[in-house]
Amino acid sequence: MRRAVGAVAPASLRPLPWRATRDPWAVLVSEVMLQQTQARRVVAPFVAFMARFPTPARCAEAPLAEVVLAWAGLGYNRRAAHLHGAARSIVADHGGVVPDRLDDLEALPGVGSYTARAVLAFAYERDVAVVDVNVARVLARAVVGAPLGTVAVQTLADALVPDGRGWRWNQTLMEIGATSCTGRAPRCADCPLGRCCAWAGAGRPEPDPGRPGRRQSPFEGSxxxxxxxxxxxxxxxxxxxxxxxxxxxxxxxxxxxxxxxxxxxxxxxxxxxxxxxxxxx
DNA sequence: TTCCTGTTTG
DNA sequence: CAAACAGGAA
Missing domain, CATH: 1.10.10 (Arc Repressor Mutant, subunit A)
Structure with a gap:
């Protein structure tokens, strides 16, 4: 069932296993894992999980305990339970096929705006923008030079996706956010955007637009x-x-x-x- | 808005 | 070692 379309990852992207497939179940599994853990640590559990649960049906028919077992080393076991619930919903409500509509995807447990769009872009190769905090940061620095609200980021990001090249575009933005355009101590010298970046071009003035304006929650006195x-x-x-x-x-x-x-x-x-x-x- | 939660980091 | 992190849920 797994297709290996485009099995060779483009040169500037790290060759991660979920980049060598368009199988929507594999993409969904990888994205849920990546919500909580850096790519490097996800590789081995992902490969093992896909060997054990190659389809939503195989996951849905297994007891939750087995799925949690396969989740070992990833932490956040609640998300393993969500993924199991998603598999059961996919079998019960979508004929065992990961849905390809935004609202259907977001209705799955553990799947929000980010993960739903990731499945559309990375499995179904639809030209939607995948916006996580890394992408939001890259756009805020490189394009706007100012902080952006959630809605504004999504709108801007959607407008920027080049026709027919959404997969590569989104992967590249996320790669830049994960490697060069990091939250703290961005490595502008190594950034492929170079002087295309509005913030770097302006000499990296403070405040850094990529730094979240709102602290998590004021801890002092809470x-x-x-x-x-x-x-x-x-x-x-x-x-x-x-x-x-x-x-x-x-x-x-x-x-x-x-x-x-x-x-x-x-x-x-x-x-x-x-x-x-x-x-x- | 606030809470959840294991890992990373300053 | 406290705090930031990160999507999703409530």
Whole structure:
């Protein structure tokens, strides 16, 4: 079932196994794996996974445990479960064929905008833009010289895909983002874009448009920071009720610390003693 | 918007 | 070693 169209990867692209196939199932599997791990680490598990589950049907008929087993070394086992669910949906709802429409793909568990477009571009060779954070960064630096919102990036990226050469275009953009145009410490000297890049051409002025403007979530003072501190304290031993606020790092905010304690209990991570002392469950 | 989660990195 | 990362889900 696997076709080997274009089995030889173009010279400027690293010869990764998923670049030597247009089998949509193989592409889907590789993209889900690549969501969480760098290409180098994905190669071996990908080859083994495809040998064990060469089609959606073979994956769907296997128990989830087998799929998780084949996922060893990749982490994020929840995504293995999503892929298994996707395989079952492909068999149940699409005759065992990976769908080739954006909305059908996005309806599969674990498949969002990025992965859906990757399947369309890399398996079905459709001229859609595949936008991950790396591509967004390359476009922000090279084309615009300014940060771009999610919608603006997708619109721009779609407009740039050259007719009939979407596969190569998308692969190349992602390759540049992974090798030269990295998030931190971009290696402009080695970049094939050279002086075509708006940002490099302007002398790499600050702020770097490729650096995400919005931090992940302000960690300082967040619930997560307090929760982390509280769990750390609990690892060292039980925390009396009177010490909760200090343990969270909010000595002046007892109610907030109390909410964190309740959250930990609700999550099954901790339990309260008779006097309100909190300890690990 | 926020959370998830193993790996990478500064 | 804490924090950033990265798509997807809730």
């Amino acid at each position: 619930d997560r920071q307090g929760r982390g501190r509280l769990v750390s304290a609990l690892r060292r031993g039980p925390v009396p009720a009177a010490a909760l606020a200090a343990a969270c790092g909010w000595p002046q905010d007892g109610p907030r610390a109390e909410r964190m304690a309740c959250a930990l209990v609700a999550d099954g991570l901790a339990r309260r003693g008779r006097t309100g002392t909190l300890r690990l469950a």
